Amino acid sequence: MMGLGFDGRVFEDNFLIADIRAKADFPIERRFWFDPAFNPGQTALMHRQPDDVWRLDFQLGWDIDRKAELNDDKVRARVRGMIGEGIDFNLVWTSIYTFRCCTMDEYVHGPVIFAGDSAHQVSPFGARGCNGGIQDADNLAWKLDLVCKGAAPKSLIDSYHLERKEAGLENIKNSSRSADFLTPRSPAHALFRDAVLDLVEQQPFARPMVNSGRLSSPCFYAQGRLFGEDALDGPLRSAPGSPAPDCPVGDDFLLGILKSNAFMLLSIGLELPHNVDISGAILPAIVLPAKDDLLRKRYLGDNPQAIYLIRPDQHVAARWAEFDPQDVARALKQSTGRVS
Numbered sequence: 001m002m003g004l005g006f007d008g009r010v011f012e013d014n015f016l017i018a019d020i021r022a023k024a025d026f027p028i029e030r031r032f033w034f035d036p037a038f039n040p041g042q043t044a045l046m047h048r049q050p051d052d053v054w055r056l057d058f059q060l061g062w063d064i065d066r067k068a069e070l071n072d073d074k075v076r077a078r079v080r081g082m083i084g085e086g087i088d089f090n091l092v093w094t095s096i097y098t099f100r101c102c103t104m105d106e107y108v109h110g111p112v113i114f115a116g117d118s119a120h121q122v123s124p125f126g127a128r129g130c131n132g133g134i135q136d137a138d139n140l141a142w143k144l145d146l147v148c149k150g151a152a153p154k155s156l157i158d159s160y161h162l163e164r165k166e167a168g169l170e171n172i173k174n175s176s177r178s179a180d181f182l183t184p185r186s187p188a189h190a191l192f193r194d195a196v197l198d199l200v201e202q203q204p205f206a207r208p209m210v211n212s213g214r215l216s217s218p219c220f221y222a223q224g225r226l227f228g229e230d231a232l233d234g235p236l237r238s239a240p241g242s243p244a245p246d247c248p249v250g251d252d253f254l255l256g257i258l259k260s261n262a263f264m265l266l267s268i269g270l271e272l273p274h275n276v277d278i279s280g281a282i283l284p285a286i287v288l289p290a291k292d293d294l295l296r297k298r299y300l301g302d303n304p305q306a307i308y309l310i311r312p313d314q315h316v317a318a319r320w321a322e323f324d325p326q327d328v329a330r331a332l333k334q335s336t337g338r339v340s
């Protein structure tokens with residue numbers, strides 16, 4: 001309706017999904033086959049779903065007769081080829097899909113804001129499609145909330161486009177790399193892929209090159225306009241812009257504790273009240289002792305203590321070695337787009 005399009009590329013390939021119900025003791029992990037005898041020259045994958053359902057996925061190639069491929073007998077023969085004789089199964093669902101990797105140029109068009117697959121689409125390899133859409137919503141919801149309440153300027157919404165387009169491009173890059181590894185698009189790509197596969201069994205250095213294992217992770221936002229200062233000589237992985245890394249804390253997990261749907265302070269190794277007055281705004285604070293090893297490694301490095309300002313979408317907004325309400329007030333202002 002708005003005459004907007006996508007930039008990107010279509011992958012010329014088809015994949016058959018056959019979900020089967022079977023009582024089987026296959027390994028509970030995502031398994032890939034490259035050029036297996038039951039699907040020569042193509043890939044296949046199997047992973048477990050709930051209720052004894054197993055998802056089987058067969059690469060078919062580009063030039064296929066979709067109707068013939070979806071014929072029950074043909075699908076059953078493929079399944080039998082993969083799982084072997086002696087295991088009973090029912091077909092639960094079959095479908096053929098193709099995919100493309102593409103993104104809109106702008107995600108915000110006045111009052112119309114694009115999120116999820118309407119803004120960007122990726123290959124299914126890497127679990128970045130639905131995850132990316134949920135992260136879009138996570139990024140947008142608190143900004144809309146503040147703007148609607150009059151607590152932030154409308155321009156805060158522009159940062160949704162900046163941050164999520166950056167994430168969209170990152171997801172496209174990684175999921176395209178995985179797709180290219182699985183379904184090489186040129187003889188040179190195929191040669192590289194096959195060489196990696198020959199090496200991985202014996203040579204550890206080649207294992208990270210198996211791109212299909214690179215699963216979704218949230219974007220580390222580099223476009224720092226909305227992020228406050230980094231006044232801690234701390235670990236890179238929890239620097240402003242990063243998705244707050246999770247870790248066990250006592251019997252719980254940090255991200256389970258940091259779910260206030262609001263900006264909050266995380267104080268490690270430093271006493272703070274549970275509600276802190278920052279220029280009239282009350283910020284909840286989580287106060288943790290600096291004792292869990294992973295917490296120290298991911299948030300303190302060599303520092304004995306640290307203060308983090310965490311956004312409602314659990315990205316780190318700013319961090320300091322000491323607590324100063326004025327520093328926090330400044331970072332809060334910056335993170336909500338209230339600086340020109």
Ligand SMILES: Cc1cc2nc3c(=O)[nH]c(=O)nc-3n(C[C@H](O)[C@H](O)[C@H](O)COP(=O)(O)OP(=O)(O)OC[C@H]3O[C@@H](n4cnc5c(N)ncnc54)[C@H](O)[C@@H]3O)c2cc1C
Nearest residue numbers: 017097115116117118124126127128129130131132133216
């Ligand atoms: C085979 C396959 C495997 C995948 N595996 C994964 C995975 O493991 N992990 C992962 O993160 N992602 C995965 N994805 C991607 C994921 O499914 C999508 O990214 C996700 O569903 C997108 O969600 P969405 O809400 O943005 O869009 P959609 O799920 O497409 O939802 C849009 C909805 O809007 C409705 N709609 C459209 N037009 C209108 C209209 N005019 N009025 C009202 N309603 C309308 C549609 O009917 C639809 O229900 C996979 C995709 C495929 C194809």
